[in-house]
Amino acid sequence: MTDAAHDLARQLGRQAEAICRHYLSAGRRQGHYWQVGDVRNSPGRSMFVRLRDSAKGPAGKWTDAATGEHGDLLDVIRESRGLSHFSEVAAEAEMFLRLPPISREAEAPHGGKQCSSRDTVTSARRLFAAAQSIPGTIVEKYLRNRGITALHETGSLRFHPRCYYRPDPREPIQPLPAMIAAVTDLRGRITGIHRTWLAPDGSDKASIATPRRAMGHLLEHAVRFGRPDDVLAASEGIETTLSVRTALPNLPMAAALSAAHLAVIAFPPGLRRLYIVRDNDPAGVTARDSLTARANSARVEAIVLSPTLGDFNEDLRAFGVDALRARLRCHLAPEDVSRFMALSP
Incomplete structure (x- = not known):
């Protein structure tokens, strides 16, 4: 990180709560942290922004417990506003702080490159x-x-x-x-x-x-298993998704990777019924409610599948596949039982 970027991040940290209220408005304060779904301002509780300097680090540092992502308030501004270049991020930060513009010859915060979302997609591929x-x-x-x-x-x-x-x-x-x-x-x-x-x-x-x-x-995307037609099951984690698929081998599923991302997952064209595979925790409840409301607005039937324990992988390991299959069968729409419960994929 350059000196200019470091100084800007430090000044933003002094107003960490104000920054969070402005750019992460979907969250709320919890003690000495701001809690929100992710750095892109999704609803949820998996991301924590430190609001005060502490032994654990300076104010403004954040971590998303669901994905392992972490960063500072410059990253928050970049991702929540969808900015591509450090010059744009710096200009936005300066406007918020009411500072005079810094030199645009300053390097980007990480490794001297401009912050480009395109770079991370290319690296991922x-x-x-x-x-x-x-x-x-x-x-x-x-x-x-x-x-x-x-x-x-x-x-x-x-x-x-x-x-x-x-x-x-x-x-x-x-x-x-x-x-x-x-x-x-x-x-x-x-x-x-x-x-x-x-x-x-x-x-x-x-x-x-x-x-x-x-x-x-x-955001809106997922890890996908099977091709959906008019029915899809959406869940959080990969292991949870594959646990349900072990019991329902023909059910197309999408793993959104966190509760916050599950709440905003995109619906495929022609979707008629959505099975919402939630985890048994407060974040799972929030995702369930948000996704159910979105499905209702889109005139998509929403059916919630809830685990007995923390998630469906815990259920699979504790009770076995036959018990899990029997429990899930009770919650399927009648026409989906024969369609998705065939034991041979």
Whole structure:
């Protein structure tokens, strides 16, 4: 980060709450933090912005617990306003702070490049292209260890044996094995990727601070399994999605990757019925309510599927696939039972 950008971020931090109220208006204050869905001002509770300097770091720093993304208030301004260049971000910040313009020869905050959302999408596509299909890899082992046996139509998932992980910008990069998931729009174009770093033997996620991170454009998009016609199930996590698919192998599904993103997922053309696969937590309740209201406005029938435990992967592992299938059957529309519950995909 250049001196000019660093100074600007520090001045924004002094007015962190005012910045959040202006650019992250969908959130609210919770103690010494501002809580919101994500850096793009989606409803939800997964992102936390520090409002005061503390031992954990300066005011204005934020982390999205759902995706592992993090940054400062310059990032908030850039993403919430959809700006591409640092000059635009700086001008917006200066206008808010009522400062005279700084030199436009100042570099962008990260690595001397202009902040371009196009760069992250390109990087996401390159990383996915460099990965391999999952059969026979530790990704397959990881999913099966979680009780997930429905691995058909998983072309959106790949394995990368040495995916870079950096715990902090000041720390060295670690190459670790990872499950790479393609985030796509309704036309199938990759707009981002989601990384889940894994233990070397595939027994679980890697023992690191943030084993899940996303990059690129996530808003309205999803990791997709199967092709929807007039019925779709939308959920939060990849493992939750594949757990439901293990019980309902023919049901087209989309993983939005967080509760905040689930609430704003795009509806495919011709959608008639939407199954909302929620997690059993406050964020899941908020996503359920928001998505149900959107479906009703679009004249799409919304049916909520709720787990007994925290999420459907927990249910699958605790009760088994037969019990999960029997429970889900009770909530399906009658015409969807035979359509989506056939055991052979």
